[in-house]
Amino acid sequence: MNLGNESSSDLAAPPGGWPAPQAAYVHVPFCRHRCGYCNFSIVAGREDLVDRFLTALDRELEALQRPGVQTVFIGGGTPTHLNPDQLCRLMRMIRQRFALASEFEWTIEANPEDVTSEKLDLIVEHGVNRISLGVQSFDDRKLMMLERGHSGHAARLAIDRTVERVANVSIDLIFAAPGESLESWRRDLDTAVSMPISHLSTYNLTYEKGTSFWSRRYHGELEPTLDSLEVEMYAAAQSTAAAAGLDHYEISNFARPGNHCRHNLAYWQGQGWFASGPGAARFVDGRRELNHRSTTTYLRRIENGQSPTAECEPISVLQYARERAAFGIRMLEGIDLNRLSTQCGVDLSSQCGEAISQSMSEGLLAWAGERLRLTSRGILFADTVASRMLG
């Protein structure tokens, strides 16, 4: 492959320039309480900060000068924890600060206990056309163990109520909770696919340092699920989703045809994205930037006329190319290595040659025509495959 005389380490940008962000993420850090496994950038029980936050967020967004975007994702935290007036202010702000493309995708994360008819009507009225519900389980015992604030019944009602207003509804489920059996996980999956959802995300429970689950595990109060059972649970998700007609398109994500999450595709395809709010991470003009994680620090900095950015790292073209390969391989359709190499101006077959050979020899990667993709065994070791590609 001829990638020109310039070596990848000399390039200041990929041949076509850095991708112009077409996606915007807005982080709303408020929750009713902190779930024991959560290490996101959130504050619990600080409703007194919401109005200050909205003012600060507006200032941060104003500086972007109303870019055009294809997708908006309002995540958190629990954006729907805001009261109707605050939610309305947030929706108006998004409309004012971004120029939405004609076929935009606008997602908001919501918890089942918050999706009242009033809030649903309000967000739909402003243009939200995709809702991601943090269901996690339909099993009351498991929900209690995960310290969630809703019941299984409330989750089912929330899905029905949401679908009446928004066709594109995604739900998140967690598996491998302490004490969870394969049978009870299968029941969660069966309930999920019997509901009118268009997208399903499944995540295994992880014990992150700094969470109460991590210290309870450390002190022997919580016993993690055996790896072999986790593998069976993951396989159950794959087979149940496939039988229900959901396409397994990314390691943790399944969708009905045409309902793949366009916003998340922008991350996996390295297309660049804006991100605002406490702890938000963006990729713009070849720079990765991370905002201060603490909500109060974020507020103080913006109120004092300072930047909310805590870290800024320019990335090299070579690093960008490796990341495109590493994140892209999470997509089940795999990656076209030649095309990626041309787009990035980096010969990935040689830069990642050793990593690819090793994963192929272990049966984790295989060629499917022009595309390199994870094997069914490789899907279970996707993090290993990806981290080798990152070098």
Ligand code: SF4
């Ligand atoms: S609701 Fe979600 S964001 Fe909020 S604490 Fe629980 S897991 Fe974290």
